[in-house]
Amino acid sequence: TFYSHPRAGKRDALVHAIYGGVYPKEHGVLEGLTVTGEFLPAMTHLGPAAPSGLMRYESSRFGREFQGNLFSSHFNLRRIQRHQLIEDGTSFRTLDSDFVVSSHHDFHPTDVLEDGDGTMLVVDTGGWYKLCCPTSQLYKPDVLGAIYRVKRTANKDVRDPYGIRISWKDLSVSELLTLLGDDRHSVNQRSVQVLSEQGGNAIEPSKIVLEAEGASTSIKQQILWALSRIPGDEARKAVRLALNTSDAQLLRTAIHVAGIHRDVEALPALTALLRHEDPFVCRKAVEGIGRIGEPEIADAILQHAHDLRDRAHEHALTYALIQVNASAETLFAALAPAQHPNVRRVALTVLSQLENNGLNASHIAGLLTAEDDALRDRAMWVAGFHPEWGGGLASHFESVLLDENQKVHVFNQLQRQLEVFVKQPEIQRVMGRWLDESWMDPEVKQLILQVMRHDGLRSVPTTWLEPVSRRIYSDALPLVTSAIETVSQWTLTGREREVLLPALEYAASREGLSMAARLAVFRSITRFNPHLENEAMKISLAAYKDASKPGLREKALGIWRDATLESHQVKALLPLFEHSGPLHLSQLVDLFHGHSEPDLGEAFMQVIQKAPANASIRPDLLLHAVDSFPEQVQDQARFWLKSMEVDVEEQRRQLQGVLAKLPEGNVRRGQAVFNSENTACSTCHQIGYVGGQTGPDLTRIGSVRNERDLLEAILFPSVSFVRSYEPMIVETHDGEEFSGVMLREGGGVIRLVAGAGIEMRLEQGDIDSIRPSQVSVMPSGLDEQLSRQELADLLAFLKSRQ
Known part of the structure; x- marks a missing residue:
């Protein structure tokens, strides 16, 4: 689960677990692992499925076309899915189809298993389990679930499917070898184990079958698995016989067995197989060589790096070179410009993973402008591990931008490259200087201003203040707007006041600025001077009331949160309550905290009780807002909250009552409701690649939740929390508390x-x-x-997202 952070309908995935591979999602727990480049890809994306079980179907009882298929249970999506493995280069892709599906919202398949007779068992945990997604408090302990059996109706019952009636201890090696071809897959598996327990007595008879032309590939593979469990040189020698076969399927198994036993004697055969026509054999051969780990084989591995089949093959070659501990001398020779770009890419990656590798900024500088896209991207990836190289690369960036022939070529890469080194003082100085250079293209200056908003910066570099201030004074309105937006996203501490405040005050009155830019100016000013001028209050109130332009309400609220509002300014907010949806109403309520005038408190409670969205106000938020008002006002707040209390059973009844009375919904009208300023759903939720990221991705929500689930989430959002979006309370050492969803964590910072x-x-x-x-x-x-x-329209729209 969580192969990727929920976005655009993706989340969970099925992967081909390749030896040494590292897979998403990116997280701190991956730090320190050996990596061979970008994370390895998924075979197929499952969406928000909450996959809870995976099984490889061994039998042929469903039909030969099912043998070797994977089956996965999807807790959230109420289905068992079939995955037919299709070879794709040196890995697999899958052909996916639903195998068992239920429309009942209490059906939650938690595991899928194959029984000894080739039937399938589906474990359904029903409605009692409440710790998965969603984390619902309205669980149903009475819905216990079941275990279902799926079988092909035309099949007859299998006699003794597990081989219980077989006298295993009395069987000869010859009889065990015969049972390897039995139709009962459980008998096959036990035969492998019992055969391996014969030890040396099983080796010679097994070699005879391995060399026999009439024996099936399947039986020979079973023999290799049995030999893999037998210790000693004779068993290893027997496996090496299969390394000379022309059967690619058998070769893959033999290579794997030789590799896991680190069979040095198999190296010549494995090296020859690096050139095999079957891509899988090539990857397995280099994987086996890497497991064996002989340093002198590094040159032979590098010779094949020019012919990379795909990402899995590249990973295997790179990981093998790391495992054999290839020398720095060999790798630097492979990094030379005369070498094939693929060879250089692999050598660079291996060097980046070795301790005391000798890599420095000079090695990377030329690669950042390489003509080969993959080599240039890998150089950037390696540079990302070494922000200390920023100073050494500063002159490189400048020379590239001065060269007309190279500038266009690297422009698209520049932002990502600068973001890697943005914390380095030398790069910061260069970025500030570029903003002032008359020869620098406006597009590059726009890019620099975007990089200056990087959220990894704990404070604003002093070398940026004057250049950004001068951009605010400039006549180039697009750069002015961009500079204003940059300042509005900075964490300002007050030391920037002398430089930035005059420029911001100038911008506040200049003509031609968009409303969004003007609001950004006001918010930045309030961080230096929390007193909000009446003109700024007037403009921000008008922006809040303008429902035709998305995002203005959030910007206005941001100004008021940062400002110290006077009583008459707070009073001006009261008429907004009637026209505010749940998302914005709670933020308006919080602005009244700290005020104490009795008349204001009375008026505040009157509009609270009349506000259409007042049911959205959290009790703790309201009590916090009125804690400075007279006791009479606080009593009114407590009394009103008491009248609004609803217990769990009442919530159930309310949910069922609303559901029963809903008319038929319209998808197109529902989309308009979703995107409206009143609901502001799209402000926090993403569908496809559009929308906010505060709440869960809803791209495929219709395949995960039924109508009742969706309605419950709308009516009672605190009943169900989607994984990774659980609300948290963070308390600081000085006693302050902050509530919200943890957006990201790392680098000593929590957002x-x-x-x-x-x-x-x-x-x-x-x-x-x-x-x-x-x-x-x-x-x-x-x-x-x-x-x-x-x-009803909103529900219809959400249900259509599948």
Whole structure:
């Protein structure tokens, strides 16, 4: 599960586990592992399936076309899926089809198994299990699930499917070899084990069968597996017989057995197989050579690097060179410009994984502008492990941008390359200088300003302040807007005030700025001076009311959060409550914290009680907002919250009542509801490649959740939490608490998102504890904002996303 972070309908995947391979998703636990380049690819993507069981079907009882197929159980998608393996280069791809599917929302297949008679067992855990996705509190302990058996109706019963009636201890080696061809797959497997237990007595008879032309490939493979369990040179010698066969399937097995036993005597045969016509054999041969680990074989491996079949083959060659401990001298020779780009790429990757490898910025500089795309990308990948090279590469970047012939070629790579080294002072100085250079293309300056927003920076480099300030004063409006956006995303500490504040105040009154840019200016100013001018308040109120332009409400709310609003300014927010959906209403409520005027408190509670989306307001948020108001106002808040309490059973009844009365929905109208300013669903949720990333990806939500599940998530978002989107409470050492979803963690920083446009950056050293929260980031009460028809349309749209 979680091969990739949920995006664009992808999440879980089925992979071909290749020796030494490293697979996504990218996470801190992968640090320190030996890697051979980019993560290895998936055979097939499953979406948000929560795969919980995987089985290889051994029997032919369903038909020969099913033999060797994989079957996976998908807890979330209520199905068993069949995967036919299709050879694709040196790995596999799959042809996927649903095998068992249920429309019942309490069917949760947790495992799939093959019984001894070739029937399939499907384990369904029903509705009692509540710790998977979604983490629902409305679980059903009475729905216990079942174990189902799937069989082909035309098949007759198998007699003694597990071979229980066979007197195994009395069988001769010859009889055991015969049973390797038995139709009962469980008998086959036990025959392999019992044959291996015969030890040396089994070797000579097994060699005879291995060399016999009439014996099937399947039986010969079973013999090799039995020999792999027998220790000693004679068993290894017997396996080496199969390395001379013309049967590619048998070769793959023999290579694997020779490799796992580190059979040095098999090296000549394995080296010859590096040139085999079968791609799988080529990959398995180099894999076996790597396992054996003889350094003198490195040159032979590198000779075949020019003919890379695919990513799996490249991985095997690279990993083998690492395992045989190829010398730096050999690898640097292979890195020379005269070598094939593939050879150079493999050599560079191996060097990057060896300790004391001798690599430095000078080796990488020329490769970053290589004509071969794959070599250039790999150089960038290696450079990513060495941010300390930034100073040595600064002059390289500058020379490239001064060269008209190279500039266009590397422009698309420049942003990614600069982001790798953006924390290095020398690169920071160069970026600041480039912004001021008259010869620098505006496109490059735009790119630099984007890189300056890199979220890995803990503070703004002083070498950037003057150049960015001058861009705000400039006449080039696109650069002005970009510079303003960059400043608005910086974490400002106050030391930047002297340079940036005059430029921002100038920009606040200049003509030609878009509303979004003007709001970004106001927000940046409030970070230096929390007093919000009345003109800025007036403009931000108008922006909030303009529902025709997505994103303006979030920007206005950001200004008000950062500012210290006066009582009359907070009072001006009250009319907005009537027109605010659940997402924005909670943020408006929080702005009243710290105010104490009785009249303001009374007015606040009046609009709270009348606001259409008031059911979305969290009790803790409201109590926090009124804690400075007089006790009378606090009592009103507590009384109102008491009247709004709903227990779990009432939630069940409400859910069923709404579901029963919903009219038929329309998908197109539902899409409009999803994207509307009132619901703001697309602000937090992504469908395809469009939308926010605060909440779960909904690209394929219709295949994961039924109508009841979707309605429950809308009515009561705190009942179900999708994995990786569970709300957390982070408490700092000084007693402050922050609630939200952990967006990412690493580099000593935790990023917590509390809603659309509300992201917090917390230093791990400042954190005292992290604990789960029971309150969703998604506001409740959305149903109160929608008519029954709009709710039905929204559900129809979500169900159509499959």
